[in-house]
Amino acid sequence: MTRWPRIPVAKFLLSSLLAFVFGECFSLHAFTLARPDPETRSDRVLLGSTKRLRSLDPIGSGDIASAMITGLIYEGLLRYGYLDRPYRLEPQLAEAMPEVDATGTRMTFRLRPGIYFADDRCFPSGSGREVTAADFRYSILRLADPRSSTTGFWVIRGRLRGLEAFRKRVEEVGDRAYEEPVEGIQALDDYTLEFLLTEPYPQFLWVLTMHYLHVVPREAVEFYGGDFQRYPVGTGPYRLVEWKRNYRIELERNPKWAQTGRREVYPEEGQSDDVRAGLLAEAGASLPFADRIIRYVVQDESTAWLMFLAGGLDLTLPTTDQFEGVSVMGGLSSALEARGVVLDKVPALQTIYIGFGMDDPVVGGNKKLRQALSSALDRSKLIELRAGQEIEAVNPIPPGIPGNTTRPNPYGYDLDRARRLLAEAGYPEGISERTGSRLELTLDFASQGQPEMRQRADLMVGMMRSIGVRLTPRFQLEPTFFERIDRRESQMFYILWSADYPDGENFLQLFFGPNSSPGPNHTNYASDAFDRLFEQARRMPDGAERTELYERLAGMVQEDCPWILVTHPLIYQLRHGWLENYKPHDFPYGNEVYYKVEPARRERMRKAFRKQPLGLRPSTLSVNGGE
Amino acid sequence: MGFGAYAVRRLLYTIPVTLGVMVLLFLLFEAIGGSPARLVLGKSATAESIAEWDAHNGYDLPLLISWEGLLRERSLVGLFDAQLPRYLWRLSRWDFGTSYVTNQPVRRMIFEGIIPSLSLTVPIFIAGFLASIGIALMCALHRKGHLDRIVVFLSVALMSIPYLGYILVGQFWLGYAWGWFPIWGYEGISHLVLPWLIGVVSGLGGNVRFYRTVMLDQVRADFIRTAFAKGCTTRRVLWVHLLRNAMIPILTQVVITIPFLYTGSLLLESFFGIPGLGYIGVHALHTGDRPVLSALVFVGSLLFVLFNVLTDLAYVWMDRRIRLG
Numbered sequence: 011m012t013r014w015p016r017i018p019v020a021k022f023l024l025s026s027l028l029a030f031v032f033g034e035c036f037s038l039h040a041f042t043l044a045r046p047d048p049e050t051r052s053d054r055v056l057l058g059s060t061k062r063l064r065s066l067d068p069i070g071s072g073d074i075a076s077a078m079i080t081g082l083i084y085e086g087l088l089r090y091g092y093l094d095r096p097y098r099l100e101p102q103l104a105e106a107m108p109e110v111d112a113t114g115t116r117m118t119f120r121l122r123p124g125i126y127f128a129d130d131r132c133f134p135s136g137s138g139r140e141v142t143a144a145d146f147r148y149s150i151l152r153l154a155d156p157r158s159s160t161t162g163f164w165v166i167r168g169r170l171r172g173l174e175a176f177r178k179r180v181e182e183v184g185d186r187a188y189e190e191p192v193e194g195i196q197a198l199d200d201y202t203l204e205f206l207l208t209e210p211y212p213q214f215l216w217v218l219t220m221h222y223l224h225v226v227p228r229e230a231v232e233f234y235g236g237d238f239q240r241y242p243v244g245t246g247p248y249r250l251v252e253w254k255r256n257y258r259i260e261l262e263r264n265p266k267w268a269q270t271g272r273r274e275v276y277p278e279e280g281q282s283d284d285v286r287a288g289l290l291a292e293a294g295a296s297l298p299f300a301d302r303i304i305r306y307v308v309q310d311e312s313t314a315w316l317m318f319l320a321g322g323l324d325l326t327l328p329t330t331d332q333f334e335g336v337s338v339m340g341g342l343s344s345a346l347e348a349r350g351v352v353l354d355k356v357p358a359l360q361t362i363y364i365g366f367g368m369d370d371p372v373v374g375g376n377k378k379l380r381q382a383l384s385s386a387l388d389r390s391k392l393i394e395l396r397a398g399q400e401i402e403a404v405n406p407i408p409p410g411i412p413g414n415t416t417r418p419n420p421y422g423y424d425l426d427r428a429r430r431l432l433a434e435a436g437y438p439e440g441i442s443e444r445t446g447s448r449l450e451l452t453l454d455f456a457s458q459g460q461p462e463m464r465q466r467a468d469l470m471v472g473m474m475r476s477i478g479v480r481l482t483p484r485f486q487l488e489p490t491f492f493e494r495i496d497r498r499e500s501q502m503f504y505i506l507w508s509a510d511y512p513d514g515e516n517f518l519q520l521f522f523g524p525n526s527s528p529g530p531n532h533t534n535y536a537s538d539a540f541d542r543l544f545e546q547a548r549r550m551p552d553g554a555e556r557t558e559l560y561e562r563l564a565g566m567v568q569e570d571c572p573w574i575l576v577t578h579p580l581i582y583q584l585r586h587g588w589l590e591n592y593k594p595h596d597f598p599y600g601n602e603v604y605y606k607v608e609p610a611r612r613e614r615m616r617k618a619f620r621k622q623p624l625g626l627r628p629s630t631l632s633v634n635g636g637e
Numbered sequence: 638m639g640f641g642a643y644a645v646r647r648l649l650y651t652i653p654v655t656l657g658v659m660v661l662l663f664l665l666f667e668a669i670g671g672s673p674a675r676l677v678l679g680k681s682a683t684a685e686s687i688a689e690w691d692a693h694n695g696y697d698l699p700l701l702i703s704w705e706g707l708l709r710e711r712s713l714v715g716l717f718d719a720q721l722p723r724y725l726w727r728l729s730r731w732d733f734g735t736s737y738v739t740n741q742p743v744r745r746m747i748f749e750g751i752i753p754s755l756s757l758t759v760p761i762f763i764a765g766f767l768a769s770i771g772i773a774l775m776c777a778l779h780r781k782g783h784l785d786r787i788v789v790f791l792s793v794a795l796m797s798i799p800y801l802g803y804i805l806v807g808q809f810w811l812g813y814a815w816g817w818f819p820i821w822g823y824e825g826i827s828h829l830v831l832p833w834l835i836g837v838v839s840g841l842g843g844n845v846r847f848y849r850t851v852m853l854d855q856v857r858a859d860f861i862r863t864a865f866a867k868g869c870t871t872r873r874v875l876w877v878h879l880l881r882n883a884m885i886p887i888l889t890q891v892v893i894t895i896p897f898l899y900t901g902s903l904l905l906e907s908f909f910g911i912p913g914l915g916y917i918g919v920h921a922l923h924t925g926d927r928p929v930l931s932a933l934v935f936v937g938s939l940l941f942v943l944f945n946v947l948t949d950l951a952y953v954w955m956d957r958r959i960r961l962g
Contacts, residue, residue: 062920064739072679156693159740161679163686239740255741255749256912257823308821309907309916312805316813316820489925492675528675529683 053301054607057324059308062256067239068224069153072161077221081599082261082303084224084244087119088215090597092604093280093289096410097512099215103141103225114210121201126270130243132233138266141225141245143197149225150195151188155180162222169214170194171206210549216511221599247298247603261303276604289593299606321616324607325585350587350615356594357401358581359408359509361517364574365533370501380571382431384421386477387574391469400577405564406517408578413514413560419568419575428477440478450480454503456491496528509596514560515548521567535572588612640953647946658938663724666931672696676925677737695723733932738924743932746917753823754901754913761836762898765844766891768837773848774875777856788845795842803839804908807831821910832905855883884955892948896940900933
């Protein structure tokens with residue numbers, strides 16, 4: 011006799027289990043265990059690896075891996091000139107650079123006519139419609155919508171007039187708030203978009219290149235709802251074919267470009283180096299070159315390395331261990347050179363630093379102590395440990411951005427000065443004059459103690475020991491690390507800042523008082539003089555006067571030492587010779603549109619590999635898993 | 638007590654255990670962890686945006702119960718307007734929330750990851766089990782002979798090699814250098830053979846030693862001698878008499894292993910690009926993606942509880958000498 015229906019708990023559990031199983035099974039994006047080999051087809055395919063993707067929604071893709079993909083599917087008003095160095099902006103979906111009024115707060119863009127969204131079932135006829143200024147308005151307001159899960163609202167927060175009021179209205183009336191006027195962003199007609207800024211903010215033009223502000227069709231957002239991140243609909247050169255989360259993503263040419271006669275061309279001008287590197291051989295040719303783009307989510311670096319060596323990836327970033335195995339004095343080993351592998355070395359727009367918690371009673375109020383610790387850090391040893399893949403930082407702003415100066419760091423490595431400053435700070439030989447005990451400091455790392463980071467920490471411990479200071483490294487997971495910083499509980503922390511855009515303001519804002527924790531000013535450095543000067547500089551347009559202010563601000567940071575300036579990383583990238591038109595870029599989102607691969611050449615070179623064994627052993631592989 | 642009543646009683650025990658698991662998960666992942674706003678909003682989050690996010694997602698509510706809600710609503714509903722009751726209600730509906738990192742429903746993530754994980758672990762489990770049992774039976778039959786000694790030596794040797802060593806050497810030599818298997822991927826059976834091989838070989842040493850010990854305990858028993866004495870063939874003695882009597886410890890080992898199959902194998906998944914739950918779980922751990930971690934632990938705990946009950950029931954079914962009580 012079946013009695014279970016009389017037991018509500020059992021019934022409830024069973025029904026919820028069934029709902030769980032069947033509810034998901036029907037929507038399951040099942041993995042097929044048999045699919046055609048992507049390389050048996052004769053079309054031009056770019057093969058790359060990626061870290062795990064978060065989302066294909068422009069406002070949800072706060073990670074580099076996702077932005078690399080969304081940059082191919084979606085487009086914005088402006089983009090970086092592919093070959094231009096220093097970086098320069100050029101119109102993408104805008105017809106030209108904007109008109110900016112005399113106050114610097116009104117920016118008017120004219121949009122290119124004849125730009126269409128890709129065909130998708132979200133449109134009534136299935137055919138993508140033309141992009142208008144209203145689409146940009148919607149997309150940018152969507153970023154400000156408090157209901158959106160985005161890491162990107164900071165790019166416009168407080169910048170556009172009426173945005174806070176819009177957010178409040180969304181809380182009150184929901185989607186109807188989109189229909190109400192917002193002063194800061196207005197579609198004057200189908201092709202004219204006007205921004206009203208709260209104050210002059212020249213960096214806004216850089217911000218407009220960011221994927222957060224790329225244009226999306228409202229129909230798609232409403233049609234797919236929460237699944238919009240899986241079904242992207244953009245105007246870009248590619249569209250999504252298949253996305254197997256955590257495994258593989260494939261894009262193909264967006265046929266809408268051909269249908270609507272849209273033509274984009276490869277840059278016709280570059281630098282003299284570009285001509286020598288053959289980067290202008292395709293000048294004026296129609297884009298994109300590749301028919302498909304496949305990216306594999308390769309979690310382990312040693313696996314990515316083997317895949318690259320086997321010719322399964324077009325390019326890779328070697329880890330330090332691998333780098334030591336394949337390089338000779340910073341150049342490429344002959345074995346790899348014979349295979350046609352090319353090594354690109356470029357400084358990244360990043361700064362590695364050790365931040366001092368300025369609220370900490372020991373290091374926060376003792377400038378001479380911070381200067382002493384900075385003077386005790388031998389950056390050259392850290393660089394040696396990374397096989398030369400970094401350069402010494404003398405300035406918070408990395409090289410390649412206005413404001414970076416060659417003026418030496420006044421508190422660079424100098425042990426005598428370190429000892430003298432330590433004594434002046436009240437810790438002669440590292441012993442506190444007040445308590446008679448040895449100075450003990452804690453340095454936080456966002457790491458679980460991976461070998462390379464441990465080695466780095468050990469070196470720093472030794473350097474501090476040489477001036478009598480006992481330094482204790484503390485390793486932790488990244489979320490714990492940031493929680494500690496946000497709660498102002500970290501005495502010292504080892505961290506890296508990557509540029510969001512190539513402007514010194516993006517680095518100097520890390521010292522701006524109002525940005526204190528949990529904002530990006532992790533040290534909670536507070537200086538009225540700095541804040542006043544920074545406020546002045548960030549409103550100024552690019553030019554010599556602003557650069558001078560940036561240099562002064564950087565000089566104040568050098569002197570006050572809220573950071574120990576450590577290094578700027580260099581990006582060492584390996585690519586196979588068959589990948590053409592490749593130029594390293596700090597903001598490479600969407601740059602695959604310029605890359606070219608000839609399948610026949612790739613196959614020829616791959617065959618040649620088999621005759622040229624590298625003689626590598628598994629010992630040259632890294633065992634540093636994780637991201 | 639009859640078998641049915643015993644089964645019902647064992648199943649009812651699972652209810653308080655499950656509730657306990659849910660409360661513990663809340664305490665571990667929500668109460669101690671605090672608000673994940675910083676993680677969700679990224680490196681440029683401000684104090685204001687964090688406060689807004691907290692308010693929007695209920696992280697500003699009281700933890701356990703809401704006296705304020707009780708006064709406001711003037712009903713018990715208001716009392717439960719707190720983080721713990723909301724969490725329990727969600728979990729009881731199998732709503733694990735949305736990943737802080739991928740913005741994807743966690744339930745979907747689990748379902749997308751479970752098939753790759755099982756396609757990796759189930760064949761390893763079955764092949765490893767059969768091979769280990771077979772080898773252990775041979776050892777039991779030839780105890781203290783050359784074959785037995787060689788197997789014991791090889792088992793210890795296999796156990797001494799780190800798992801990562803199998804993967805690196807297998808991937809490098811069998812995949813890259815000799816080209817026998819694909820280095821990476823989840824495209825077909827051919828891509829799974831190398832990880833299966835590595836999984837089986839790496840687990841063989843420990844399993845063979847365990848099953849060998851179990852078999853040796855039985856092979857010395859009087860009933861085995863009796864079976865041989867009455868003229869049973871070796872095959873019959875091994876497969877019918879010995880194996881059946883050794884089933885209880887084997888069953889314990891096997892059934893307790895099954896719930897862990899669903900979480901896949903972290904290292905194999907990471908190195909071979911198998912998009913399973915092991916990879917998802919470790920990534921969640923690294924990024925502090927608490928809804929994913931909490932869901933994986935919850936489902937794992939339920940499976941563990943369930944399979945424990947099944948083991949208990951299987952004991953009774955296998956061996957009627959076991960008394961119910």
